[in-house]
Amino acid sequence: GAVVSQHPSWVICKSGTSVKIECRSLDFQATTMFWYRQFPKQSLMLMATSNEGSKATYEQGVEKDKFLINHASLTLSTLTVTSAHPEDSSFYICSAPSGGHGYTFGSGTRLTVV
């Protein structure tokens, strides 16, 4: 079945640095990728939608200059958290529609900013 590989699975970074999270669709073409963040014991909040070859669409309240999304190919979408701060610490998950009303989720990236 469809697989989305997300890396890294966890990362610890210092305040002020940037972190890049990658999601690759391994056996299908993902023209669209959704990026979510999940706080502990809370639901997934949709941050943005990336479409291959065009600018990402951000949800209300999400800073596009802090969360840079690039979807340069049909198999790769990246999320870069720029100038990270402790409040950006969260679990980030990508998801791509994979046909038949289905979605394939990445395994998530736990970001800790110290």
Add this chain to the structure above:
Amino acid sequence: GNSVTQMEGPVTLSEEAFLTINCTYTATGYPSLFWYVQYPGEGLQLLLKATKADDKGSNKGFEATYRKETTSFHLEKGSVQVSDSAVYFCALRGADSSYKLIFGSGTRLLVRP
């Protein structure tokens, strides 16, 4: 806009008890409805789905029926097991072409032996 409301947890049950987790939605048109499960330390997995009114999704003993008249998609299982302990998310994909999946707040289920 579209939204999903599900009952707050945690829900604590004894093994073999009957489970209901309520989910209601707000959306225009005919959305598709989903239940996802997140086991401890793991990613989201699709549990079941329904794409039109009166459809019943089922998987692993879980069932949910798409009720347009009550805008609901309640999750049920006749006899829960300890291994069902997880967080359950109700989700909706709107009738538009955006494919956005909107999640409810999640309900933690704890099943005791």
